[in-house]
Amino acid sequence: MVFNIGNSRVIESREVSDGAAIRRRRETPDGKRFTTYERVEKPNLAVIKKNGDRELFDRVKLANSTRRSVGKFFKSDEEVDNIITAVEDSLYALGESEVTSKQIGDQVLDELEKRNEVAYVRFASVFYEFKTLDDFVEILAKRRSKGEREL
Numbered sequence: 001m002v003f004n005i006g007n008s009r010v011i012e013s014r015e016v017s018d019g020a021a022i023r024r025r026r027e028t029p030d031g032k033r034f035t036t037y038e039r040v041e042k043p044n045l046a047v048i049k050k051n052g053d054r055e056l057f058d059r060v061k062l063a064n065s066t067r068r069s070v071g072k073f074f075k076s077d078e079e080v081d082n083i084i085t086a087v088e089d090s091l092y093a094l095g096e097s098e099v100t101s102k103q104i105g106d107q108v109l110d111e112l113e114k115r116n117e118v119a120y121v122r123f124a125s126v127f128y129e130f131k132t133l134d135d136f137v138e139i140l141a142k143r144r145s146k147g148e149r150e151l
Contacts, residue, residue, distance in 0.1 A: 008034075016078060017085040045091060046098040054098070057091070059084060066108060069126040070119035083111040113143070 011033070012025040021039040028034075045057040063084045067077070074080055087107040091099050105127040112120040124130070124139050 017081055020085050020089075021081075042088075042092055044097075047104065048098055048100045050101060057088075057099070057104075059088060062087070062104065062108070065126075066123065069123045070112065070116070071122060073116050073119040073122070079115070083108065083115070086111050117143075 008026040008028050010024050011027050014023055015021070016023045016037070017039075021037050024036045024038070026034055026036060046054045047057050048054055063080055066084065067080050070080070087104065090107055091104065105123075109120060109124060109127065112123050120143070121136065121139065125136065128135065128139070130136060130139075
């Protein structure tokens with residue numbers, strides 16, 4: 001849907017993603033409502049893909065691929081957004097101008113592991129390109145042994 005946002009007014013504002021962004025509910029003069037998000041623009045971060053190509057880090061692309069791979073294991077988009085914010089913050093904290101797609105995937109897995117085991121396994125199956133049931137068994141065994149070491 002397309003809105004004429006020029007004369008819209010803010011109905012509600014609140015911080016999201018632990019203060020990393022502001023969510024604003026807006027309303028047009030004809031009563032249509034929509035949501036905008038504002039976040040601080042960060043410096044460009046290049047992603048080195050598996051095939052060696054480089055492209056700019058795209059938060060939306062990462063969020064969409066994460067949502068697709070984890071299915072409906074999170075109640076809201078905000079939960080996935082919090083994961084992506086944590087990943088993005090940790091990548092920028094490295095202080096590098098380039099990161100590999102593997103680093104990004106590993107960061108997403110770390111965040112998912114803290115929040116939802118099934119989402120973790122689903123993302124891992126896409127990220128590591130599981131081909132057999134043994135691939136699932138192997139990652140579950142690694143996860144289980146890691147959990148036992150932390151006890």
